[in-house]
Amino acid sequence: MGEKITIGIIGAGRIGRLHAENIVHIPKVRIKAISDIFIENVKEWAHQIGIESVTADYHDILNDPEIDAVLVCSPTSTHVAIIREAAGAGKYIFCEKPISFSVEETKEVLEVVKEAGVKLQVGFNRRFDPNFKKVHDTVREDTIGEVHIVKITSRDPEPPSAEYIKNSGGLFFDMAIHDYDMARYVTGSEVEEVYVQAANLVDPVIGELGDIDTAFTVLKFENGALGVIDNSRKAVYGYDQRLEVFGAKGSVTAQNEHPTNVEISTADGVLKDTLKHFFLDRYKDAYMNETHAFIDSVLYDKPLVCRGNDGLQAELIAKAAKESFETKKPVKINRETSRSF
Amino acid sequence: MGEKITIGIIGAGRIGRLHAENIVHIPKVRIKAISDIFIENVKEWAHQIGIESVTADYHDILNDPEIDAVLVCSPTSTHVAIIREAAGAGKYIFCEKPISFSVEETKEVLEVVKEAGVKLQVGFNRRFDPNFKKVHDTVREDTIGEVHIVKITSRDPEPPSAEYIKNSGGLFFDMAIHDYDMARYVTGSEVEEVYVQAANLVDPVIGELGDIDTAFTVLKFENGALGVIDNSRKAVYGYDQRLEVFGAKGSVTAQNEHPTNVEISTADGVLKDTLKHFFLDRYKDAYMNETHAFIDSVLYDKPLVCRGNDGLQAELIAKAAKESFETKKPVKINRETSRSF
Amino acid sequence: MGEKITIGIIGAGRIGRLHAENIVHIPKVRIKAISDIFIENVKEWAHQIGIESVTADYHDILNDPEIDAVLVCSPTSTHVAIIREAAGAGKYIFCEKPISFSVEETKEVLEVVKEAGVKLQVGFNRRFDPNFKKVHDTVREDTIGEVHIVKITSRDPEPPSAEYIKNSGGLFFDMAIHDYDMARYVTGSEVEEVYVQAANLVDPVIGELGDIDTAFTVLKFENGALGVIDNSRKAVYGYDQRLEVFGAKGSVTAQNEHPTNVEISTADGVLKDTLKHFFLDRYKDAYMNETHAFIDSVLYDKPLVCRGNDGLQAELIAKAAKESFETKKPVKINRETSRSF
Amino acid sequence: MGEKITIGIIGAGRIGRLHAENIVHIPKVRIKAISDIFIENVKEWAHQIGIESVTADYHDILNDPEIDAVLVCSPTSTHVAIIREAAGAGKYIFCEKPISFSVEETKEVLEVVKEAGVKLQVGFNRRFDPNFKKVHDTVREDTIGEVHIVKITSRDPEPPSAEYIKNSGGLFFDMAIHDYDMARYVTGSEVEEVYVQAANLVDPVIGELGDIDTAFTVLKFENGALGVIDNSRKAVYGYDQRLEVFGAKGSVTAQNEHPTNVEISTADGVLKDTLKHFFLDRYKDAYMNETHAFIDSVLYDKPLVCRGNDGLQAELIAKAAKESFETKKPVKINRETSRSF
Known part of the structure; x- marks a missing residue:
């Protein structure tokens, strides 16, 4: 590309705004427009940070020939349609995870993206966390040898609302999908078979909602x-x-992050802070880094760290996980054509 | 019991000697005799630490009316016969794990022990490790609330010899059985279902031996x-x-032990020791504590921390694990009569 | 004050720019102008982040009646004159540390500030570091009881240039002054006596420069x-x-920060990252928090966390330290009038 | 020496018994006798662990030609006389720290030892702690380069009784003397100058006793x-x-030891154990290792890790510390003849 990139953002919710604030002052970036159906809430904030225009209709962004790339931060249910249109308009695309709740739909839209020849980055932000990235790099550098075991612990500080759970796609598609992607990322290998053992232990309401x-x-x-x-x-x-990640020559681990490194020693013991609580706080650098990487990829034609196929593969694992949970058996993943993305 | 306890030790291999050295100077303990088929190797050592007599025939110990309790430290294949005879002779019994490689034989011999009315402690030493005991106690005190998740990492520093593997009963009966016991110990609950995913990644020789x-x-x-x-x-x-162990109100973890707490900071990073390497070093206190607990149990009629049924339950899990690995399916444990021990 | 604050920044070096970027998008803040003698280097950056005007003459800022507060980020040698003028113009003042290299000059200019009745915050940024602030708060909450011992470790990753050292005021005024302030901050007590033992061990060039x-x-x-x-x-x-900080009821410590929490375990040991290297990286949050605190103090009349007297007291300690080093004796601090600030 | 070593122990208090239990079962060691003025308390314990004879008069030990070496574990006030006699009898000597409370007396008795040509090890047990030894070795291997800074934290869990303090020689001779030795041990350099800043903050009773x-x-x-x-x-x-220890190429630190490595995470934070509390527990391995090293030194003529001169040098530092505290000035150490030991 040229010297500069002009961006439009579709969806000005929590994540859309975060991305905007993370990139608006990069010298080579111009955020020309942001769209949101609740436009009135957005105007003052957009003006303050220097976004030029605000619109209720995302087509204004897709139809603007000056805009090179779009960040799709709208609800998951809208992703497929918007990606399809954006690809048709020749825009480079950053799309929040998951691409969709349907493996079939995801495959179809990736086919469209492939034919349009535009770049698509999926928002698996954790790949850009400095801790996890270092684990990945350590494995790639062969420091720990051939990989034998991967263990991921991923626990939220508190369950989302019942309302959220209803539309979340369930734990496998909403929450564990990040971890499925991380497992692929650090091993550099595809998943062949999935087995799930799961339960409703935290809150009976979640069980009543079928999750x-x-x-x-x-x-x-x-x-x-x-x-x-x-x-x-x-x-x-x-x-x-x-x-x-544990291998033939050693292991590499990413430990948790605490708000401070302070230790208080009294007659009761040595006390440290609880962990960082809020995901935007824990993954602050990761969110920053992922949009920077997308911009670099567009500007300098660098390879994408997280492509459409990565979104699809994580969905395939989530689908198999759900099936394993329902059938109480290990499930093999049928991957056939999926590698072409 | 009375004021003193007189003990005989059957088997003077590495573990038998360790137990002897751990208890010989407890004021209330008298180790009257030790038996081993290779008697010549044992004599000087036994004399040095103050054991009175050495014999090649363990029946000398079982027939000695002065001896109150025996430690069975001979090979696993001899356990069942010796326990049966010792129970018949009215001795209290400490037996190294596992009781046997056969769930059926274990059940039968536990029935004999039960009828004889003697105490039997199984040598799951890790229950007596100060770290794991504290995890157990923290769970029991309800500090972390209802238990949701247990995770155990258990990796040897290097594989045993091919010779050892052949006679080991396989990874599930030889190695993981400790962890199966730990899982039961910290949760205070029986295992209902087992699923195994396993592989031969470390050394092809192990795979060739069918393990x-x-x-x-x-x-x-x-x-x-x-x-x-x-x-x-x-x-x-x-x-x-x-x-x-993770629960509704928090989690409790036992981290690894290092030979020292020294950290070396250079331009290359901050370097700590590798972990303790040798199991007798890592579980030094645990071995000490488990024999003391057995002696206290006999002297003061304290409840046993690790009974015959604990040995049986761990074997049931190991058996199910093996079956799951072979059938590639989750396996339910049939427990029926097993609780009576 | 009113609903909004209008700010001018004097000095657009590394720190001046950092402060500007940290506050420019706070909704209640307007950065109207920035001054720097090398104006050409500043223009594009200032425009990009949305600062309205750039000037070579800081008087343009002091004379602008719309500007409520100034951040003084110019070289130390200019602080006293600028503070004097700014106070005369009725501006609230944030000044980088140290106020000056002369205790007498600092006293005089603080007298001027006092008479002008404007707020003055000194840039001891470390008070705003979340780790150190938590240590401070823990002491204040009496968690560790009466304070007995304070220990501060403060080591730079590499020495500054010979050129810098020449104009730095020496280790006590340039580097240790931060630690002297921290010692006062966490104990909440003034320093009565100072003893120094010091040497030139890192680089003979530093010794040749008399430091x-x-x-x-x-x-x-x-x-x-x-x-x-x-x-x-x-x-x-x-x-x-x-x-x-160690006291009658316990201790509280702030440990170092590493770029990641990753640990690599191999046969050589367990390796972690070196520490964060660059001070702007290590104290990123502290710099953010200190300007926010200044703005809150001006807008809502909150008490200042770090006042002019704090700058003076740290200089008194640095002066005593220098004297102790030169005389090889403990030195008492004469504080007399200094508390009135 | 020969194949075996025969030992006598003078003083059967806490430390004398500990040493006896630590070495009694080493195959090459025979503890022939132990002396204590309160002989009745000792008999049963000595018999149980296999010490052959017990006496009220330590001369029985010194006069026994079979005994090669003595451990002097009696009160400090008796050390000089016993060492003098033991050297005269040609015994190798292990003596608890400090040799005496008088630098002059220490020098005189070391002269006697030197002339007698017997080995003398002083009981600075911490040199044999695996953590501190590793710090020492790391420095010696030049991993951290030329040493610039040594920092030792040494805090007891609770003050001794008033009775103990009266006869202790004061904090510098009783407590800090261990740290003075450690400082010399890890740097491999003598101390030239000492400055003390001290206070009575823990308990007014200590101050009333002049300490x-x-x-x-x-x-x-x-x-x-x-x-x-x-x-x-x-x-x-x-x-x-x-x-x-901090140097030109890095630093090496020994952190504290906890009874367990367990961490409990709840909504209140992450809690670890307090530190090991009792010195015999904290330095268990160190006490074991120091007597083994003494025995090896005698048996195989290995160089002593901690000689008479080490005892003297630590006392010289303690004396200078006391003087600095009293005069409120730095004090230079006059070492002249002291190196000949």
Whole structure:
């Protein structure tokens, strides 16, 4: 591309605004427009940070020939349609995860993106967390040798509202999907087989909505490695996000982050802070880094760290996890054509 | 019992000697005799630490009316016969794990012990490790609330010899059985269902012997909690032994032990020791504590921390694990009569 | 004050720019102007982040009646004159540390500020670091009881240039002054006596310039507590910034920060990252928080966390430290009138 | 020496018994006799662990030609006389610290030992702690380069009784003397100058007895390095024993030891155990290792790790510390003849 990139943002909710604030002052970036159906709430904020125009209709963004790239931050149910149109308009696309709740729809829209020849980055922000990235790099540099075991701990500080759960796609598609992506990212291998053992232990309301809140997902990778992810919707001590990769020559682990490194020693023991609680706080740098990487990718034609196929593969694992939970059996993933993305 | 306890030790291998040295100077304990088929190797050592007599025939110990209790430290294949005779002779029994490689034989001999009315402690030493005991106690005191998740990491520093593996009963009966016991111990609940995903990744020789060296065992407990154990036969950085219990009100974890707490900071990073390597070093206090607890139990009629039924239950889990690995399906444990021990 | 605050920044070097970027998008803040003698380097950056005007002459800022407050980020040698003028113009003042290299000049200009009745905050940014602030708060809440001992470790990753050292005021005024302030901040007590043992160990060039690079400062506080600070100009493993306060009921410590929490375990040991290296990275949040606190103080008349007298007291300690080093004796601080600020 | 060593122990208090239990079962060691003026308390214990004879008169030990070496574990006030006699009898000597409370007496008796040509080890047990030994070795291997700074934290969990304090020789001779030895041990350099800042903050009773309970000792070493030790008689969170050596190429630190590595995470924070509390528990391995080293030194003529001169040098520092505290000035150490030991 040229010297500068002009961006439009579709959706000005929590994440859309975060991305805007993270990139608006990068010298080579111009955020020309942002769209949101609740336009009145957005205007003052957009003006303050220097976004030029605000619109209720995202087509204004897609139809603007000056805009090179769009960030799709609207609800998941709208992703497929918007990506399809954006690809048709020749825009580069950053899309929040998941692409959709349907593996079939995701495949179809990735086909469209492929034919349009535009770049698509999926918002698996954790790949850009400095801790997890260092784990990934350490594995790639062969410091720990051939990978044997991957363990991911991923627990939210508190469950979302019942309303949220209803539309979330369930724990596997909403929450564990981040961890499925992380497992692929750090091993560099596809998942071959999935087994789930899960339960409703945190809150009976979640069970009544047909979802679970506590789960193990056991993974078998194509390269022979084994993985296990444990998810819980409620860790009272904070947002518990750990990663361990174990191999023939050692292991590498990412420990949790605390708001401070202060230790208080009294006759009762040595006390440290609970973990960082809020995901935007825990992954502050990751969100910053992922949009910077997208912009660099567009400006300098660097390879994408997280492509459309990564979104699809994580969905395939989530789908298999759901099936394993329902059938109480290990489930093999049928990948056939999916690699072409 | 009375004021003093007189003990005989059957088997003077590494563990038998360790137990002898751990208890010989407790004022209320008299080790009257030790037996071993290789008697010549034992004599000088036994004399030096003050054991009165050495014999090649363990019946000399069982027939001695002065001896109150025996420690069975001979090979696993001899346990059942010796326990049967010792119970018949009215001796209290401490037996190394596992009781046997056959769930049926274990059940039968426990029936004999029960009828004889003698105490039997099984040598799951890790219950007596100060770290794991504290995890157990923290759970019992309800500090972390209802248990949702148990995670055990249990990796040996290096695989045993091919010779050892042949006679070991396999990873599930030889190695993971400790972790199965730990899972029951910290949750205070029986295991209902077992699923295994395992592989031969460390050394092809192990696979050729029909064994695996890398395994996940997923457990479902009767109280609703979920558990996962990961085993590896080879962690190059040392003997990796961790435990985490997560519940409604928090979590409790036992981290690894290092030979020193020294940290070296240079331009390359901050470097700490590898983990303690040798199991006798890592579990030094645990071995000490378990024999003391047995002696206290006999002298003061305290309840046993680790009974015959604990040995049986761990074997039932190991058996189910093996079946799950072979059938590639989750396996339910049939427990029926087993609780009577 | 009113609903909004209009700010001018004097000096657009590294720190001036950092402050500007940290506050420019706070809704209640308007940065109207920035001045710098090298105006050409500043223009594009200022425009990009939305500062309205750029000037070579800081008087343009002081004479602008719309501007409520100024941030003085110019070289130390200019502070006294600018503060004097700014106070005369009725501006609220944030001034980088130290106020001056002369205790007498500092006293005089604080007298002027006092008479003008304007607020003055000194830029001891470390008071606003979340770690150190938590140590301070823990002490204030009496968690560790009466303070007995304060220990501060403060080591730079690498020495500054010879050019910088020449104009720095020396280690006590340039580097340790931060630690002297921290010692007062966490104990809440004035320093009564100072003893220094110091040496030139890092680089002979520093010694040739008449400065030292390695120093202990021992403090005796009015409340009876004892303190020690160790400074070094070169810690190859990063920016080593630790704090420990020990008292009758316990202790509280702030440990160092690492870029990641990743641990790599191999046969060589367990390796973590070196420390954060760059001070702007280590104290990123502190710089953010200190300007926010200044703005809140002006807008809502909140008490200042770090006042002119705090700047003066730290300079008094630095002066005593220098004298102790030169005389090789403990030096008492004569404080007489200094408390009136 | 020969194949075996025959030992006599003088003094069967807490430390004498500990040493006896630590070495009695080493195959090459025979403890032939132990002496104590309260002989009746000792008999049963000595019999139980296999010591052959017990006597009220230590001369029985010194006069026994079979005995090669003696451990002097009697009160400090008796050390000089016993060492003198033992050297005269040609025994190898292990003596608890300090040799005496008088630098002059210590020098005289070391002269006697030198002339007798017997080995003398002083009981600075901390040199044999695996943590501190590793710090020492790391420095010797030049991993951290030329030493610039040594920091020792040494705080007791609770103050001794008033009775003990009266006869202790004061904080510098009783408590800090261990740290003075450690400072010499890790730097490998003699101390040139001492400055003390100290206070009575823990308990007024200590002050009434003429002692202090909180102290900094600042050291200047002959090799140019600087050191600081902070002592307190009361750390409510346990026995706080840390060591840090900082140099041109990095730093090495020994952190504290906890009874377990368990962490409990709840909504209140992450809680670890207080530190190990009892010195015999904290330095269990150190006490074991120091007697083994003494025995090895005698049996195999290995160099002593801690000689008479080490005892003397630590006393010289303690004496200078006391003088600095009294005169409120730095004090230079006059070492002249002292190196000949």
